[in-house]
Structures are given as structure tokens and as C-alpha cells.
Amino acid sequence: MLRHLGFDSRQIRVAPADPATDRLPVEGLRALMDADLRDGYIPFCLVANAGTTNTGAMDPLPEIAALCKERGAWLHVDGAYGALAVMCDEGRAALRGMELADSITMDPHKWLFQPYASSCLLVRDPKTLASAFRIAADYLQDAEGDWNLWDYGPELTRPFRALKVWLSLEIFGAAAFREAIAHGFELARRTEAKVARMAGWRVVTPARMGIVTFRHEPAGAATTAALDEHNTTIAAECLWRGFAFPATTRVRGQLALRMCTINPRRTEADIAATVRHLGQLASEILVGI
Ligand SMILES: Cc1ncc(COP(=O)(O)O)c(C=O)c1O
Known part of the structure; x- marks a missing residue:
């Protein structure tokens, strides 16, 4: 601007x-x-x-x-x-x-x-x-x-x-919007908690205002560049399989998956399924490497 x-x-x-x-x-x-x-x-x-x-x-x-x-x-x-x-x-x-x-x-x-x-x-x-x-x-x-x-x-x-x-x-009234915004905040916290419990994953930035970023960093993994590529593949695969669209971004120079839980129609079950799916994809892709 x-x-x-x-x-x-x-x-x-x-x-x-x-x-x-x-x-x-x-x-x-x-x-x-x-x-x-x-x-x-x-x-x-x-x-x-x-x-x-x-x-x-x-x-x-x-x-x-x-x-x-x-x-x-x-x-x-x-x-x-x-x-x-x-x-x-x-x-x-x-x-x-x-x-x-x-x-x-x-x-x-x-x-x-x-x-x-x-x-x-x-x-x-x-x-x-x-x-x-x-x-x-x-x-x-x-x-x-x-x-x-x-x-x-x-x-x-x-x-x-x-x-x-x-x-x-x-x-809808202002109260409905208040609730929907608070719901988005809560979903981001739930996402963070679920990712933090998964072995090999790191929360890059915690839940803040409906946004959380994370990345898969399996033990013994090679370079930052290889991990960047690995995480890019996880996001792309998730999208191509039509499951969810986890965006990628860069945080402090590293590639991270970015979940923005702003949609008020999303539920905790959606979040759990997406995080689980990302975990499965990450293991599959590692096997393929
Ligand atoms: C923090 C911030 N600033 C500016 C913009 C640009 O706003 P707009 O897309 O409405 O032009 C966005 C998002 O798009 C944003 O998230």
C-alpha cells in the first residue's frame, strides 16, 4: 500500500x-x-x-x-x-x-x-x-x-x-459471531495439542488467533532443505488426495504446514481426522523415500 x-x-x-x-x-x-x-x-x-x-x-x-x-x-x-x-x-x-x-x-x-x-x-x-x-x-x-x-x-x-x-x-446477531470466533481459537488450540502429541512432529508456532504452524521432523532426518521438501510433499499429497488443504508457509526460514481454523463449520472431529491423516501421510512418504 x-x-x-x-x-x-x-x-x-x-x-x-x-x-x-x-x-x-x-x-x-x-x-x-x-x-x-x-x-x-x-x-x-x-x-x-x-x-x-x-x-x-x-x-x-x-x-x-x-x-x-x-x-x-x-x-x-x-x-x-x-x-x-x-x-x-x-x-x-x-x-x-x-x-x-x-x-x-x-x-x-x-x-x-x-x-x-x-x-x-x-x-x-x-x-x-x-x-x-x-x-x-x-x-x-x-x-x-x-x-x-x-x-x-x-x-x-x-x-x-x-x-x-x-x-x-x-x-445472526453479534453473539453468534462471538461464539464462532471463540470456536476458531479453540480449534487452533486443539490442533496444537494434537500435533504436540504426535511423535516426530514439532509445533513451530503455537495456536494464536486460529493459526498454528507445525512440521514433521522425523528422528535422524537429513538437512533443513530435505525436511522442507518432505513437508511440502505431505501438504501436496494431502491436497491431491482430496482430504484437506493444509497450506504451507515459511517461518524463520523453515517450511511449515499452516492450519487456519477460521471456518465456523469445522469441528474438533475434522481437526482430529486431518491431523491423523497428515501423520499417516508423513509415515507413508518416509517409507517411499
Ligand atoms: C494481516 C493482513 N493484512 C492485509 C491483508 C490483505 O487484505 P485484503 O486481502 O483484504 O486486501 C491480509 C489478508 O489478506 C492480512 O491477513
Whole structure:
């Protein structure tokens, strides 16, 4: 998005996460900001995560918000994946500090289970949006009212994307969504527990917000590259046999299987069967090697 806005790579810093927690370390961010200032760059905006797509890691938002306040920087929280988990108690506790952001993105097509696309941007001070996007075209003068949506974003003509979100909340009620989100969190914990009990498997990142990553590392296995390939084959085989689609990703340089338990229709039995199936595939593939 920063590139769309015209910033080039010299103006964008990708801050390294703490390898033990996958969270942005506040002191590291402070040091990066200091280094930029020394080099003549003014850090004006910091983007933190309310649940990363890869591992569900949540940045320490209260501390990051305090740093931004101290430095006069805009805090944007990327909550595309995680922010709406704030609806359930566990999510709210995990996302403490998100309310301090200047802006937050959130995708109802994730934890609110909506059809694509229904992304939202919340901004603390709507005047900021109006000052960026307001257009005063003569041909719009008859359509103008007190609240003109086209003043708050880049689109003039737009579809009614919010209708489906509003209808879902009206029909199912917020409680149903709270329960469904809590169910997704619980399924990830169950996945982690099942994987942890299987010999030869390692949980790479624990259950966080409905995401858990793991990999098969049988005793005596060769190199990291061979294990990467072995795990890629397990995922591909699982998909080709039509059983489940375990995504693969890379965590700290290693290939891992990634389970995202966000679908509210999935049950603990589905999870148990999938993990069992992965275990069987792993043994079969090892025999074939
Ligand atoms: C953390 C995070 N940020 C940004 C995005 C991009 O959002 P979208 O796909 O709605 O453009 C995603 C997922 O797609 C995400 O999980």
C-alpha cells in the first residue's frame, strides 16, 4: 500500500520481529526510528499487526502506541486478519491497545465470515479522510448531503459492500459471531495439542488467533532443505488426495504446514481426522523415500 502511495524502498522500513515471539520489539522500533532520524528521515507512521497472516502473532500494541505518541507518529494497526476477533473475550484481551491506533484495517471477510470483499478502514478522526479525499465537483452539488461517503475514500461510485455485513449481524446477531470466533481459537488450540502429541512432529508456532504452524521432523532426518521438501510433499499429497488443504508457509526460514481454523463449520472431529491423516501421510512418504 505504501508503494501505491508513492513511497519508495528508501522510505519504507520492514522492522524485524523478535524471533522468539514473532512480535515487533518496541526497543528495536525505537532504535530504528533513532537511526532514521540520524540519517535525515522522519519516521511519521508505524504499522503494527493485530494478528499476522502467517502465524497470528500480535504486536505489543500498548507499548507501540506509547512509542508513537512519544514520537508524534501515526499508528496504523493492520487488523485485516485479526482485528475483528476483538468481538470475543479472548480476542479482546489479546488485542488490548488496538483502540489507541490512529487507524485500523479489518476484514469482515475473515473473522466475520463474509463473502469477498468487505474490507474496512477505521480512522480515529474522520476529518483526516475528508482532507485527503474530498472532491467538490460541480456535478455533485445536488447529491451532496451532511455525510457524503465519497469524501472518505478514493471511490466515488461504489457498491453497497456493507449490506452483507449488516444483514449478517442483524440476522445472526453479534453473539453468534462471538461464539464462532471463540470456536476458531479453540480449534487452533486443539490442533496444537494434537500435533504436540504426535511423535516426530514439532509445533513451530503455537495456536494464536486460529493459526498454528507445525512440521514433521522425523528422528535422524537429513538437512533443513530435505525436511522442507518432505513437508511440502505431505501438504501436496494431502491436497491431491482430496482430504484437506493444509497450506504451507515459511517461518524463520523453515517450511511449515499452516492450519487456519477460521471456518465456523469445522469441528474438533475434522481437526482430529486431518491431523491423523497428515501423520499417516508423513509415515507413508518416509517409507517411499
Ligand atoms: C494481516 C493482513 N493484512 C492485509 C491483508 C490483505 O487484505 P485484503 O486481502 O483484504 O486486501 C491480509 C489478508 O489478506 C492480512 O491477513
